[in-house]
Amino acid sequence: MKIYSLLKDREQSFFQKSDHGFDFVIVGSGAGGGLSAFLLSQYGHKVLLLEHGPFVKTADLSQDEAKAYPLLYQEAAARKTSDGAITILQGRSLGGSTTVNWTSSFRTPKTTLKFWQDEFGLKDLREDSLAPYFEVCEKLLNIKPWDISPNENNEVLARGLKRAGLKAELISRNVLDCQNLGLCGLGCPTGAKQSSLQALLRKAPNVTIVTDAFAHSFSLSEKKKVKELTLYPRGKKSGQWRIPIKELIVSGGAINSAALLLRSKSPDPYKNLGKRTFLHPVVLTGAHFKESIDPYYGAPQVIYSDAFMSEDPRELGFKIEVPPIHPLLLASVLPFGSDQHRELMSLISKTNAMIALQRDGFHPESQGGEVRVDGQGRVHLDYDTSEYMQRGFRKALRVMGRLQFAAGAKEVLAIHRHAKKCQNLSDFEKEVENLSMQAHDLTVVSAHVMGGCAMSLKPEDGVVKEDGSHHHLENLSVFDGSLFPTSIGTNPMLSVYALVHKLCEEKFGKG
Amino acid sequence: MKLNGPFNQVKLSRRSFLLLGGISGYGALMAYALGPKEEVVWQALYRSWTEGWTPKSASPLKDIEAVLEHIREDKRAELSLAFKLLTFAPTCFYLTGYFFPWKDPYKVSKIIQKWQYSERMEQKKIYAGVAAIINSSFYGRVESYQDIGYPGAPSFSLNEGAL
Ligand SMILES: Cc1cc2nc3c(=O)[nH]c(=O)nc-3n(C[C@H](O)[C@H](O)[C@H](O)COP(=O)(O)OP(=O)(O)OC[C@H]3O[C@@H](n4cnc5c(N)ncnc54)[C@H](O)[C@@H]3O)c2cc1C
Ligand code: SF4
Numbered sequence: 001m002k003i004y005s006l007l008k009d010r011e012q013s014f015f016q017k018s019d020h021g022f023d024f025v026i027v028g029s030g031a032g033g034g035l036s037a038f039l040l041s042q043y044g045h046k047v048l049l050l051e052h053g054p055f056v057k058t059a060d061l062s063q064d065e066a067k068a069y070p071l072l073y074q075e076a077a078a079r080k081t082s083d084g085a086i087t088i089l090q091g092r093s094l095g096g097s098t099t100v101n102w103t104s105s106f107r108t109p110k111t112t113l114k115f116w117q118d119e120f121g122l123k124d125l126r127e128d129s130l131a132p133y134f135e136v137c138e139k140l141l142n143i144k145p146w147d148i149s150p151n152e153n154n155e156v157l158a159r160g161l162k163r164a165g166l167k168a169e170l171i172s173r174n175v176l177d178c179q180n181l182g183l184c185g186l187g188c189p190t191g192a193k194q195s196s197l198q199a200l201l202r203k204a205p206n207v208t209i210v211t212d213a214f215a216h217s218f219s220l221s222e223k224k225k226v227k228e229l230t231l232y233p234r235g236k237k238s239g240q241w242r243i244p245i246k247e248l249i250v251s252g253g254a255i256n257s258a259a260l261l262l263r264s265k266s267p268d269p270y271k272n273l274g275k276r277t278f279l280h281p282v283v284l285t286g287a288h289f290k291e292s293i294d295p296y297y298g299a300p301q302v303i304y305s306d307a308f309m310s311e312d313p314r315e316l317g318f319k320i321e322v323p324p325i326h327p328l329l330l331a332s333v334l335p336f337g338s339d340q341h342r343e344l345m346s347l348i349s350k351t352n353a354m355i356a357l358q359r360d361g362f363h364p365e366s367q368g369g370e371v372r373v374d375g376q377g378r379v380h381l382d383y384d385t386s387e388y389m390q391r392g393f394r395k396a397l398r399v400m401g402r403l404q405f406a407a408g409a410k411e412v413l414a415i416h417r418h419a420k421k422c423q424n425l426s427d428f429e430k431e432v433e434n435l436s437m438q439a440h441d442l443t444v445v446s447a448h449v450m451g452g453c454a455m456s457l458k459p460e461d462g463v464v465k466e467d468g469s470h471h472h473l474e475n476l477s478v479f480d481g482s483l484f485p486t487s488i489g490t491n492p493m494l495s496v497y498a499l500v501h502k503l504c505e506e507k508f509g510k511g
Numbered sequence: 512m513k514l515n516g517p518f519n520q521v522k523l524s525r526r527s528f529l530l531l532g533g534i535s536g537y538g539a540l541m542a543y544a545l546g547p548k549e550e551v552v553w554q555a556l557y558r559s560w561t562e563g564w565t566p567k568s569a570s571p572l573k574d575i576e577a578v579l580e581h582i583r584e585d586k587r588a589e590l591s592l593a594f595k596l597l598t599f600a601p602t603c604f605y606l607t608g609y610f611f612p613w614k615d616p617y618k619v620s621k622i623i624q625k626w627q628y629s630e631r632m633e634q635k636k637i638y639a640g641v642a643a644i645i646n647s648s649f650y651g652r653v654e655s656y657q658d659i660g661y662p663g664a665p666s667f668s669l670n671e672g673a674l
Pocket of ligand 1: 027028029030031032033050051052053089090091092093094095096097098100101102103104105106185213214215216251252253254256257260301447448449479480481482490491492493494496
């Protein structure tokens with residue numbers, strides 16, 4: 001594996017050559033792009049992998065949030081929906097979001113796959129047909145149930161669930177020799193996290209990587225094929241680099257992949273491109289305890305509950321987990337002013353937070369958002385939370401407050417502009433009943449961006465075919481989380497890996 | 512609405528305000544320098560937000576500029592527009608209820624409170640943007656850890672073979 005930076009190595013002879021004869025060019029190095037590069041190099045192809053963000057060596061990762069976010073996240077972790085209401089966390093460095101994610105690993109729920117079969121006719125995406133790919137990916141990424149005691153932040157969730165008569169389920173994680181630090185969101189400083197970089201790219205010798213390279217757009221030949229890809233060094237408007245394309249794989253992740261296709265004016269006769277972009281919108285509650293929680297230490301997510309995920313995905317459903325809490329992350333989700341904000345920050349060591357991630361894309365009133373690009377090629381996501389979704393937010397806040405009080409919380413607070421701390425459950429329930437669930441009032445965040453280049457049987461219904469290839473362009477495939485026709489209904493990383501493995505093997509594998 | 516006076520080029524449209532939403536969060540590109548009038552407003556808001564905690568060593572403007580440097584260009588332009596409005600008396604009155612309150616800490620804290628609870632979209636959005644920038648510039652500093660009781664990152668060793 002050879003790594004160049006378009007920003008720093010632009011003068012090197014590599015960039016002066018007009019054609020390197022790459023069989024495949026892949027845009028994006030996250031779950032989808034990293035695995036595609038690994039597999040294609042194993043099949044003996046010559047692969048070029050392009051990544052917008054930098055390559056940061058494990059030893060150079062910073063545990064300082066102010067340095068980590070601008071380096072490792074899209075828009076320095078300040079990406080938002082176009083109305084500013086929902087904060088979107090997405091990775092942008094070699095390894096993509098798998099470099100900064102929290103390592104929770106789940107297979108795609110069977111209810112989701114069933115819905116895809118029934119509603120979208122995606123008959124090939126069944127539990128049994130995907131099972132072998134899940135197995136291989138779980139091996140490649142060392143995914144195993146976490147067998148170390150949960151940190152106190154997760155323990156609160158476990159206790160709350162138990163006392164409410166519900167089962168606390170254990171999360172599997174993609175780690176090897178994990179030191180249980182809790183710094184996953186800042187990039188794992190030990191190399192324990194099996195990101196696409198550590199688990200796959202490191203072991204893919206036939207791959208040439210160019211980082212700090214933003215794929216702006218591609219041109220098309222008359223034969224409806226992608227001809228050439230144009231890139232810019234990260235953050236620059238000059239220094240353009242063009243690369244001829246035999247086969248292009250777009251793996252920029254949701255929002256970004258759709259944006260590349262939109263900037264390139266790729267054929268979209270049915271106006272599906274960028275539509276049905278999903279977020280798993282997350283709402284939060286905070287609780288204070290007498291004893292220390294130290295929510296910044298220890299594996300971030302190891303306990304979860306699907307007790308509020310109904311079997312029928314058309315009904316409201318949310319998954320409950322806890323997030324890691326670090327100072328800047330906490331400060332940025334608290335919508336309160338000066339005094340109140342400082343008081344809550346000073347309680348960080350005694351704070352537990354719970355998150356409820358709502359599945360979107362199944363109910364008629366939850367059809368996701370739409371990606372747009374403006375005249376300058378900048379990307380925007382319009383995403384409205386409907387009344388249906390707001391009902392889900394309210395229900396989730398109530399449930400999380402109940403679990404926190406059951407676990408022994410002194411006080412609980414909905415993370416909402418107008419919320420006050422409540423010392424008992426009945427006050428909390430009354431308060432939640434009266435709060436507006438409008439975005440901007442309620443803090444809503446997302447770390448799970450999906451869809452926008454949906455798979456479909458017919459061109460009328462989506463952007464790519466069931467095998468990931470574009471409905472109208474012969475040599476373009478989309479292999480990432482933007483393929484999903486709905487949200488997944490659980491943390492999506494492993495679903496991206498398994499689906500991409502299946503598509504890549506079936507389309508480009510030998511035999 | 513079109514304004515008279517020194518900022519008569521500034522169109523105070525609902526759209527400009529709505530666009531402000533995009534700035535909230537911690538957000539990547541060119542070096543950024545604040546103008547003198549903007550500095551006064553930022554300084555006042557920062558001091559009020561971190562009152563009692565502002566470390567002696569703090570250089571709020573430098574920290575705020577460092578955060579602004581990382582914000583997407585279009586969103587930074589929107590924020591800059593908002594701050595122009597906050598430094599021009601009539602529009603400042605429209606947004607804060609005062610003509611030039613930035614030298615009076617009491618009024619500044621009232622403004623923050625008013626923005627937090629406001630139902631007016633433009634105030635909600637300026638509030639969200641200001642909060643995000645100040646939080647990032649303050650809580651991104653190791654110096655703030657002591658005030659909030661965060662002990663800092665745990666120690667660790669590099670695993671063998673990590674890239
Ligand atoms: C903070 C955080 C925590 C998370 N925690 C979990 C978790 O615990 N469990 C879980 O299952 N999921 C988690 N996720 C989500 C999960 O990591 C993603 O769903 C998954 O990585 C998506 O894979 P992808 O290939 O679609 O995109 P990504 O992994 O996001 O990779 C896309 C890459 O493409 C690059 N790119 C985009 N556009 C371009 C372009 N035009 N030119 C060049 N490069 C480009 C991007 O910079 C990025 O590096 C988390 C995500 C975040 C941000
Ligand atoms: S818990 Fe620590 S060692 Fe384990 S993966 Fe996360 S950051 Fe790395």
